[in-house]
């Protein structure tokens with residue numbers, strides 16, 4: 018297999034899985050549930066096979082998103 022399908026660490030909010038994309042620098046929003054998704058990237062050639070969503074701990078993503086955006090959003094623990 019030439020191209021691989023990467024796994025991205027995402028978090029859940031408002032019944033969506035969200036992650037900060039390293040390819041385009043934006044956040045992508047998907048429906049909840051880990052698994053394969055089609056890329057939402059605007060960048061050409063980014064994730065040609067899409068990616069796998071993997072739910073990650075909020076604490077990890079807080080520092081992760083803070084480094085890229087410098088504007089961490091308010092964390093809410095409303096997971097069921």
Ligand SMILES: [Zn+2]
Nearest residue numbers: 038040041058
């Ligand atoms: Zn992207």
